[in-house]
Amino acid sequence: MEDKIILTADDGTDVTFYVIEETRLGASNYLLVADSDDEDAECLILKDTSRDEDPEAVYELVEDETELDAVSKVFEELLSDEDITIE
Structure with a gap:
């Protein structure tokens, strides 16, 4: 996993995530x-909720x-x- 994104949490802290894959379903990305680049990492699915003007x-x-x-x-x-399990 090479691509990383840094998101700002509600409390203002920066959180780094490693992008595994991206897709588009319907009108959403x-x-x-x-949460890390090791094999025991927890995976999450994020939805892009931004508007065109953001x-x-x-x-x-x-x-x-x-x-x-x-x-x-x-x-x-x-x-x-890949050797990745989504639960």
Whole structure:
């Protein structure tokens, strides 16, 4: 994992995530990210919720179960050749 993004949490701290994969589903962009670059990293799915007029991308954690299941299946298909498990 080479690509990193730095997001600012609600409390103002910067959090670094490692981008594993990205996809577009419907009209939304999604990132599959990990909280570290080791094999025991926790993976999260982030949704780009920014508007056209936003100067930077705005990402939110996907928490809706239906949306999470749909996007997880897409990432599983994209990563079928990799040794990555999405739970």
